[in-house]
Amino acid sequence: MICITGNNIISSLGFTTGENYGKVQVGISGVRRYSGLYGIPEPFMAALIEDKAPDGANHPDEFCSPLEQTAILSIRRALQDVDVDPAHPRTLFVFSSTKGNVEYLATAPSGAAAVDNRLYLWHTAQRIAHHFSNPNIPVVVSNACISGAYAMLVAKRELEAGRYDSAVVVGADHLSKFIVSGFQSFKALSGGICKPFDALRDGLNLGEAAATVILQKKAKPCGGDTVLAAGAACNDANHISGPSRTGEGLYLALSRIMRGRNSSDIAFINAHGTATLYNDEMEAIALHRAGLDAIPVNGLKACLGHTLGAAGIVESIISATALQHGTILKTTGYSSQGTSYPLPVTTENIPTEKNGFIKMLSGFGGCNIALLFEKV
Amino acid sequence: MTAYLNIQSSCVIRRQCVFKDGKKRFEIQLPDCPEFLSALYRELKTDYRKFFKMDRLSKLAFLASEVLLSGQTDRNLPRPDVAIILFNRSASLDADSVYQRSIMHPEDYYPSPSEFVYTLPNIMTGEIAIRHGIFGETACFISERFDPAELCRTVTAVFDDTVQECLCGWVEYFTGCEAMLFRIVKETEPSKLFTPENIRRLVTCAE
Numbered sequence: 001m002i003c004i005t006g007n008n009i010i011s012s013l014g015f016t017t018g019e020n021y022g023k024v025q026v027g028i029s030g031v032r033r034y035s036g037l038y039g040i041p042e043p044f045m046a047a048l049i050e051d052k053a054p055d056g057a058n059h060p061d062e063f064c065s066p067l068e069q070t071a072i073l074s075i076r077r078a079l080q081d082v083d084v085d086p087a088h089p090r091t092l093f094v095f096s097s098t099k100g101n102v103e104y105l106a107t108a109p110s111g112a113a114a115v116d117n118r119l120y121l122w123h124t125a126q127r128i129a130h131h132f133s134n135p136n137i138p139v140v141v142s143n144a145c146i147s148g149a150y151a152m153l154v155a156k157r158e159l160e161a162g163r164y165d166s167a168v169v170v171g172a173d174h175l176s177k178f179i180v181s182g183f184q185s186f187k188a189l190s191g192g193i194c195k196p197f198d199a200l201r202d203g204l205n206l207g208e209a210a211a212t213v214i215l216q217k218k219a220k221p222c223g224g225d226t227v228l229a230a231g232a233a234c235n236d237a238n239h240i241s242g243p244s245r246t247g248e249g250l251y252l253a254l255s256r257i258m259r260g261r262n263s264s265d266i267a268f269i270n271a272h273g274t275a276t277l278y279n280d281e282m283e284a285i286a287l288h289r290a291g292l293d294a295i296p297v298n299g300l301k302a303c304l305g306h307t308l309g310a311a312g313i314v315e316s317i318i319s320a321t322a323l324q325h326g327t328i329l330k331t332t333g334y335s336s337q338g339t340s341y342p343l344p345v346t347t348e349n350i351p352t353e354k355n356g357f358i359k360m361l362s363g364f365g366g367c368n369i370a371l372l373f374e375k376v
Numbered sequence: 377m378t379a380y381l382n383i384q385s386s387c388v389i390r391r392q393c394v395f396k397d398g399k400k401r402f403e404i405q406l407p408d409c410p411e412f413l414s415a416l417y418r419e420l421k422t423d424y425r426k427f428f429k430m431d432r433l434s435k436l437a438f439l440a441s442e443v444l445l446s447g448q449t450d451r452n453l454p455r456p457d458v459a460i461i462l463f464n465r466s467a468s469l470d471a472d473s474v475y476q477r478s479i480m481h482p483e484d485y486y487p488s489p490s491e492f493v494y495t496l497p498n499i500m501t502g503e504i505a506i507r508h509g510i511f512g513e514t515a516c517f518i519s520e521r522f523d524p525a526e527l528c529r530t531v532t533a534v535f536d537d538t539v540q541e542c543l544c545g546w547v548e549y550f551t552g553c554e555a556m557l558f559r560i561v562k563e564t565e566p567s568k569l570f571t572p573e574n575i576r577r578l579v580t581c582a583e
Contacts, residue, residue: 041485098496100467105476114469114551121467121518137526140518142467143498150515157533178472181479182492232538234456235505235514241493252456252511256538364493365502367514 002156003225003376006082006214007317008074011304012047012207016077020314021321024303025349027332031193031205031305038177044189046175047207047305065101065118068127070210071172075132078212084166086132092164093138095125096151096171097309103176128170136164142309144363145272146233147171149312149371152213153231159217166217171310172210179308180206186241188276196273196299196331197280197345199338204274207305211313221376226320229356229372232256236366243278247286249368250360254290257358257372265374266295267354268328268346270319272361273299274306275333279362284339286368292358298346302333316359316371323375328352379562381535381570386578387443389416389436389555396443398581409553413439420446424507431471431494433549434503437462440555441504441543449508456511457540460501461531463517466550467497500547512539522546522556524572524579532570535562 009020012030023030030047037044052066064072079086086093100121108116117123125138139158141151148171155167173179183189183206190203221227234252236244244250269292271283287293300315307314322329328350335347355375362368388395392412394402402419406412413435417427420442427438449455471494479487493499501514513534519526531544545557556579560570568574 039482041482099472102472105469105472106480114466119469120465120520122465122520125518126520137519137523139530141515142496142518143515144496154530154533161529161533163529177479178476178495181485181487182475182489182495185487185489185492233513233515235460235502235511237454237505237509237511240499240502240506241489248511363498364496365498365514366505367498367502 001218001221002159002228003216003218003221004213004228004320005216005225006078007212008078009209009211009314009317010049010070010074011209011307011314012049013304017317017321021318024300024318024329027303027330029193029303029332030207038180040177040180042184044180044184045192045205047205048175049208064127067101067172067174068124071128071170072131074210074212075168075170078214082214084214084216086134086168089135090165091134092136092155092158092167093125093129093134094141094151094155094167094169095128095138096141096147097121097173098142098144098147099173099179100124102178106177143367144365145308145311146361146363146367146369147309147312149316149359149361149369150233152228152312152371153233153369155215156228156231159215167215168212169215169313170210170212171313173308173310174208175206190275193333194275194302195333196275196301197338197343198334199336201275201277201280201338204276205301205305207307209304209307209310209314211310211317213313213317223376224324225376227374227376229374230257231369231371233367233369236368238366240366241364243282243362247282247289249366250283250286250362251289253368253370254286254292257370258290263292263295265354266356266358267323267352268296268298269358269360270315271297271299273301275301281339284341284343287343288341293341293343296328296346296350297343298329298331312359312361316373319357319359320373323357326351326353377564379564380566381532381560382563382566383568383570383574384559384561385444387440387557388579389440394443398578429490430503433468433470433547434494434500436549436553436555437500437547438503438507440547440557444543444557444559445508451508454509454511457538458510459512459534459539459542460504460510460514461534461542461544462501463519463522463527463546464497464548465520466548467518468495470550471495504543524575527575528570528572531560
């Protein structure tokens with residue numbers, strides 16, 4: 001079995017999983033209003049890691065970019081309580097990011113971008129793996145907003161194939177003029193704190209994070225481990241930026257992970273819940289088609305923002321922590337039914353005795369993923 | 377029943393030449409990469425208006441997939457059992473540079489959604505999926521250089537019982553203009569097996 005044995009989240013809400021979970025649980029949001037930041041003409045709402053180097057957390061490696069440093073710090077903390085040697089040849093590093101250090105494009109002299117190694121995701125991943133003296137070539141996933149969850153699926157397969165005993169899976173994205181202006185051009189950003197699945201939802205909030213899970217192959221998991229039981233990714237084959245009207249890819253991915261399984265064991269579904277009109281509607285359609293629309297649904301993006309290549313990892317960790325506590329978290333920002341197929345979106349933290357949850361995400365390029373986790 | 381992963385066909389696009397299954401199909405003497413892509417589109421007699429909206433990375437990936445799949449598949453038949461797994465070196469840095477120019481100068485600040493959407497490398501997998509009705513797993517991996525062993529390892533792991541076929545390979549547009557695409561099929565008899573050696577052979581005979 002493939003178990004999450006260690007984890008960490010660095011986000012707008014804090015530098016540990018505990019800090020993040022504690023704040024999400026009571027509905028504290030890291031989303032703030034920024035005006036003039038990055039030289040962007042229009043103000044925007046986002047969940048930024050404002051103090052990227054607080055006391056005791058500063059500059060793990062002075063040769064690394066801020067993004068790489070945040071990722072390194074997250075990995076260090078995730079490794080603290082587990083018996084995994086990051087330098088061992090049977091430990092694999094998997095890195096997930098949508099845009100890496102893209103902000104350096106702004107300062108790269110014209111035509112010289114090709115020789116600025118910091119712009120390459122494989123280089124960022126190598127920097128991080130070298131910091132931990134890992135001898136293997138790291139795997140780099142860049143698959144839009146499903147990247148973080150897909151990185152966990154890739155690591156699971158590598159462990160199951162027996163090539164490695166442990167995997168360090170880290171997802172990281174920072175915001176920049178590049179990313180924020182792009183989402184503004186799509187008119188995808190909300191002017192307030194986002195409202196996942198709500199009738200009045202009007203767009204997403206971007207967020208920054210670095211998050212790590214340590215995955216280990218175990219014959220017998222210990223209490224407190226969360227098992228990554230199944231995963232599937234499917235494409236909508238419909239549109240490169242618009243969510244599918246039939247939720248085809250997500251429906252297929254959900255059907256695949258639930259094949260031969262009973263949905264009565266699932267405590268909740270942690271949706272992508274970006275709070276854009278079309279994403280949340282698409283998720284409702286897919287859940288309805290998959291016969292999973294009676295299971296409580298929650299979304300975390302009003303607290304953490306959409307953390308892009310880290311989102312799958314951040315939200316899986318928060319959800320796994322909640323499940324370990326026997327809790328289904330509320331959906332901050334949600335108050336009234338806003339999808340044409342109704343979903344039981346949570347408004348309060350609810351106790352549960354069930355043992356499983358589903359994490360799902362969708363992204364540009366028509367990609368969708370569903371992961372099934374179980375607690376031991 | 378034992379299942380084998382065979383290389384059904386291959387396409388290599390490199391230095392103005394297009395090779396199919398190791399044999400040269402076209403040579404278009406245009407050193408400029410965007411012009412080469414347009415000329416190849418005409419040469420393949422493709423009729424697909426979305427092509428002209430794509431960024432250059434997606435155009436290259438799309439054309440390589442046309443060489444492999446055109447006339448070979450029924451595009452009206454949904455294929456949930458086909459996956460697309462692509463690798464490259466520079467992710468979407470070519471499209472990133474185009475988009476960056478639109479936000480560089482405060483007096484000339486016009487971020488364009490149609491340019492921004494291509495600033496993700498996996499968009500090329502989406503374009504191929506839309507063209508051919510492919511509903512299976514689609515993903516993009518980033519590597520410093522093309523590694524046939526890494527390709528075989530990653531793609532073999534994708535083949536579970538829901539996957540019958542995978543379009544996979546390397547599509548790079550930034551530090552060069554190069555595509556190496558393979559159609560891998562699951563069959564009951566071994567033929568040209570999907571091994572790093574066979575991939576290497578197909579790639580080097582196109583040099």
